[in-house]
Amino acid sequence: MPTPSNPVRECFAVDSDIFSSNIAPAYQPVIMRNLVSHWPVVQAGLRSRDELLAYLKTYATNDFVKVFLGPPNINGRFFYNHDLSGFNFERREGPFKDVLERLAAIQHQQQPPAIYIGASKIPNVLPGFERDNTLGLVGGDVRPNIWIGNAVNIPAHFDTSENIACAVAGRRRFTLFPPGQIKNLYVGPIDHNPAGQPISLASLQEPDLERHPRYEEALKHALVADLEPGDALYIPPLWWHNVESLDSLNILVNYWWENLTELTGSPKHALIHSILTIGHLPPEQRRAWQEYFEHYVFSEDNPAEHIPTEKRGILSRLSPALARQLKNYLKQAVS
Secondary structure, X not given: OOOOOEEOXXXXXXXXXXXXXXXXXXXXXXXXXXXXXXXXXXXXXXXXXXXXXXXXXXXXXXXXXXXXXXXXXXXXXXOEOOOOOOXXXXXXXXXXXXXXXXXXXXXXXXXXXXXXXXXXXXXHHOOOHHHHOOOOOOOOOOOEEEEEEOOOEEEEEOOOOEEEEEEEEOOEEEEEEOHHHHHHOOEOOOOXXXXXXXXXXXXXXXXXXXXXXXXXXXXXXXXXXEEOOOOEEEEOOOOEEEEEEOOOOEEEEEEEEOOOXXXXXXXXXXXXXXXXXXXXXXXXXXXXXXXXXXXXXXXXXXXXXXXXXXXXXXXXXXXXXXXXXHHHHHHHXXX
């Protein structure tokens, strides 16, 4: 059975020009070594865990955060229960400071519970932190999130946004799959999942190839990124990523942003609508609609090139007026 061994490309001394001209346009994951090694929080963590936690507490508020809490026997893997009717962990909420204290208290236990704070907005839980630990690759309007936990494993999932994930404390391993491998990842329910995005039901650590035989092909295409504190990983939209936190205390800061404008909506909404309207048609009609989508949406050629500019209608260059017209049409159609 193949094991993921293809390394993600590495870059050093990345600045905003290199990122915008060389990294992001390639639509491939890239490790940016030592990108945030100068951050005070990274330096505090390299000195000691106590100093790291003390540093965080100087900013921490009592804002409530969502916490995943699992028993020791799940081995840190947040997943479904045996029949996918529920999950193998509990969702709780608690003050951010209290969760930090609990993490500090259990980090030396031999069999601690799995605990995980995901995607908490830093301006809410650590106000001021983002001014002292800044990332120059993104705009000032992109708000960072913090992820904190012990040795946990998040199954492969995707985000619809651009993503830069910065390892602050602890080692992390990302195993990434290209979007085209979705058919080999045995994806679970779209609308019933642990944290908002569908996840792969195949286990990276203990794959069952009798149950998930196509997963072997996905593993051939997998890329691996091992991050040390101070490193960052660029993850393009829709790339699947399994995330393993490898130490007893792990902290990551990430930045999400989308290349959408105020005129457009979310492609994910279009996917859901297509499942509703096209997914249940006979095979011949689905294939026909696939051709139409290829022509009007996915082709690199302009489908209206042969039509006079003033007569192109909804195929015209997108403008605020045209966006309002299309949205009003869709609202009426859906209702």
